[in-house]
Amino acid sequence: MGDWMLNEGPKWAFLFIWFGTNIGVFTGFFLKFYNGAQYYYLNQILGLALPFARGSAACLNLNCMLILFPVCRNLLSFIRGSCNCCRIICRRNVRRQMDKNITFHKALAYMIIFHTAVHIIAHCFNLEFFMQAWDSPNNQTRGLLSTLSTQEDPWLNPIRDPNTNTTVELLKFVPGITGVIITLSLIVIYTSSTEVIRRSYFEVFWFTHHLFAVFFIGLVIHGVQGVVRSQTNIDLHDPVLCATQYLQWGPTNPECPVPQFAGGPAQTWQWVIVPMVFYMIERGIRFYRSQQKIVITKVVKHPSKVLELQMKRKGFKMEAGQYIFLHCPSISRLEWHPFTLTSSPEEDYFSVHIRTVGDWTNALAKMCHADEKEFQEAWKLPAVAADGPFGTASEDVFQYQVDICVAAGIGVTPFASVLKHVWYQYNNPNFETKLRKVHFFWICPDTNAFEWFSDLLHQLETQMAEQGKRDFLDANIYLTRGWDQNQAKNIMLQEEDVYDAVTGLHQKTNYGRPNWDAIFKGIADANPNTSIGVFFCGPKVLSTTLHKMSNKYTNIEEGGAKFFYNKENF
Structure with missing residues (x-):
C-alpha cells in the first residue's frame, strides 16, 4: 500500500486551514456579537439571529477576499515559475496546489453561496424580530428599546413606524437594497457557470460572470449605513444591570441614563481592497497583451x-x-x-x-x-x-529524477513542447539537471491521430540514437481502436520489422489500454530512492486512475520510489 499523504497531504492540509479559518472567523464574530456587552440590548431584540448574521457576514468577507486570487493567472504564473524567491520559499508540493486554482475558485464560490444563504435567513429573522419588538409592552426591555426609536439620536430599532410591513422596511435601507442586488447577481453568476452553459453558450457565461463587478460594488457599500448599532456608553449605563434591576431610563436616573447607540463603519472594503487591486492589475496586463x-x-x-x-x-x-x-x-x-x-x-x-x-x-x-x-x-x-x-504543472519536469508523461488524445499537446525542451536542455552542456529518464505514454483513439506528433517522436528518436542516448526517452504509444481487419493483418506481417508499421518509430505500438498497475510497479522497482514526477493531460477518468496509481506505489521509507502526481488544468 502506497503512502497516500505524499500527494494528498498538501491538498488536505490546505483545505483544513481554509475550513478552519472559516470556522474560526465565524466563531469569533459569533461570540463577539453574542457575548459583547455593547450588543446586549440588540441581542434582547434579535436573539441568536444577530450573531449568526454577523458570523456569516465575516465569512463572506473572508471568502470574497480570496476568490479573486485564483483567477489572477499572471500572479500565479509569477509565483509558480518566474519568481525565484517564491520557488525557494514555496516547496514543490506547495506550488503544485496552484494547479488546482480553478477548483479552489469554485470551492470558494460554493462557500460564498452557503454563507449568503445563512446571512439572508438570519436577517429575515432579524427584520421580523424588529417588527415584533413594537408589540412588546413598554415596561419590558424590548418595548423600551423600541420606543427609543422615536427619538433622534439613541435609536436601536431601525424600524421607526410599527404600522408598516417588512418588505417596505427592507427597501428603505441601503443594506436591504444592496442585499437584493448582491443576491440576484450571485444567483445569475452561479447558474450561468454550470458546465452545460459554459460549453454551449460561452458568451452567456462570459457576460454574466462579469456581474462580479456589481457583486463587489454592492458588497463594499452594503454596510455603509450602519444599521447594526452598538451601545456607546456602557461605562455609564451597564446594560445587564439596568435591564434586570431598573425599568426606568432617563437623565434623572444616575444609575441608568438613556443608553446611546451608534452604527459601526463599513468594513468589507478593508477585506477586498487588496485582491481588487491585484485583479485590476491582472486585467490591465491582459488588455495590454491583447493589443x-x-x-x-x-x-x-x-x-x-x-x-x-x-x-x-x-x-x-x-x-x-x-x-x-x-x-x-x-x-x-x-x-x-x-x-x-x-x-x-x-x-x-x-x-x-x-x-x-x-x-x-x-x-x-x-x-x-x-x-x-x-x-x-x-x-x-x-x-x-x-x-x-x-504556467502549468509541466514547468516542473526538471524537478524530478524520472518523469512519467501521460497523454490521452489531443491531450498530447503540452508534451510536444515538453519533450522538445527536455531534449534541447538535456544536450546543453551548460544546463544542470537531475532528470535522467523520461517515460512517455500516449493513449490514442485512432491511427490518424498519430501523424503530426509521430514526426516529432521520430525526430527525437533519431537524434537520441545518433548520440547514443536512446534510453533517455521511453516512448509508449497505445492504440485503443481505429484499426480494421486488413490493417490488423498488415500489422502482424510487419511485426518483425525494425520500425513500427503504424508510426514508423523504432518503438512498437501497443494495442489496447495500458496495464497501469504493472507499469507503475515496474518503474518503482527500477528506480529505488527516486522522486518520480507523473504528468498527465486528458480526461478525468484516466486522471483518477493515475492519481490512485501514484498514491498506491509511493513508498516514503528509505529506498522507496515516490510518485508525485501533476495534472494539467486550464
Whole structure:
C-alpha cells in the first residue's frame, strides 16, 4: 500500500486551514456579537439571529477576499515559475496546489453561496424580530428599546413606524437594497457557470460572470449605513444591570441614563481592497497583451481535424508546457479559448495545435483557409490576440529524477513542447539537471491521430540514437481502436520489422489500454530512492486512475520510489 499523504497531504492540509479559518472567523464574530456587552440590548431584540448574521457576514468577507486570487493567472504564473524567491520559499508540493486554482475558485464560490444563504435567513429573522419588538409592552426591555426609536439620536430599532410591513422596511435601507442586488447577481453568476452553459453558450457565461463587478460594488457599500448599532456608553449605563434591576431610563436616573447607540463603519472594503487591486492589475496586463500584434507565420492542417498555427509576437517568452488564451475578434469579440503551446522555448516562434470540434474552432480553421492547399499570404489570415503564456504543472519536469508523461488524445499537446525542451536542455552542456529518464505514454483513439506528433517522436528518436542516448526517452504509444481487419493483418506481417508499421518509430505500438498497475510497479522497482514526477493531460477518468496509481506505489521509507502526481488544468 502506497503512502497516500505524499500527494494528498498538501491538498488536505490546505483545505483544513481554509475550513478552519472559516470556522474560526465565524466563531469569533459569533461570540463577539453574542457575548459583547455593547450588543446586549440588540441581542434582547434579535436573539441568536444577530450573531449568526454577523458570523456569516465575516465569512463572506473572508471568502470574497480570496476568490479573486485564483483567477489572477499572471500572479500565479509569477509565483509558480518566474519568481525565484517564491520557488525557494514555496516547496514543490506547495506550488503544485496552484494547479488546482480553478477548483479552489469554485470551492470558494460554493462557500460564498452557503454563507449568503445563512446571512439572508438570519436577517429575515432579524427584520421580523424588529417588527415584533413594537408589540412588546413598554415596561419590558424590548418595548423600551423600541420606543427609543422615536427619538433622534439613541435609536436601536431601525424600524421607526410599527404600522408598516417588512418588505417596505427592507427597501428603505441601503443594506436591504444592496442585499437584493448582491443576491440576484450571485444567483445569475452561479447558474450561468454550470458546465452545460459554459460549453454551449460561452458568451452567456462570459457576460454574466462579469456581474462580479456589481457583486463587489454592492458588497463594499452594503454596510455603509450602519444599521447594526452598538451601545456607546456602557461605562455609564451597564446594560445587564439596568435591564434586570431598573425599568426606568432617563437623565434623572444616575444609575441608568438613556443608553446611546451608534452604527459601526463599513468594513468589507478593508477585506477586498487588496485582491481588487491585484485583479485590476491582472486585467490591465491582459488588455495590454491583447493589443500586441501577432503574426500567423504558418498554418498546417493535420489529420483528425487538428489545426496547427505557428505565430510570432514581439517579446514573447515562454516555458515548456505553458498555455495561452487565443482570441479572434472576427469570430467573437468576447471569446478567449485556452490552448497549450506545442513549441519549445528554443524555437523562434510559438505554436498551438487546435482540434476543430466546435463552432469557434471550425470558424477559425475556415478563416485560416486550412482546407486550401495553396500558400496563404499573411494579410489573408485573421487577426488574432494572445493572452499569456501562463504556467502549468509541466514547468516542473526538471524537478524530478524520472518523469512519467501521460497523454490521452489531443491531450498530447503540452508534451510536444515538453519533450522538445527536455531534449534541447538535456544536450546543453551548460544546463544542470537531475532528470535522467523520461517515460512517455500516449493513449490514442485512432491511427490518424498519430501523424503530426509521430514526426516529432521520430525526430527525437533519431537524434537520441545518433548520440547514443536512446534510453533517455521511453516512448509508449497505445492504440485503443481505429484499426480494421486488413490493417490488423498488415500489422502482424510487419511485426518483425525494425520500425513500427503504424508510426514508423523504432518503438512498437501497443494495442489496447495500458496495464497501469504493472507499469507503475515496474518503474518503482527500477528506480529505488527516486522522486518520480507523473504528468498527465486528458480526461478525468484516466486522471483518477493515475492519481490512485501514484498514491498506491509511493513508498516514503528509505529506498522507496515516490510518485508525485501533476495534472494539467486550464
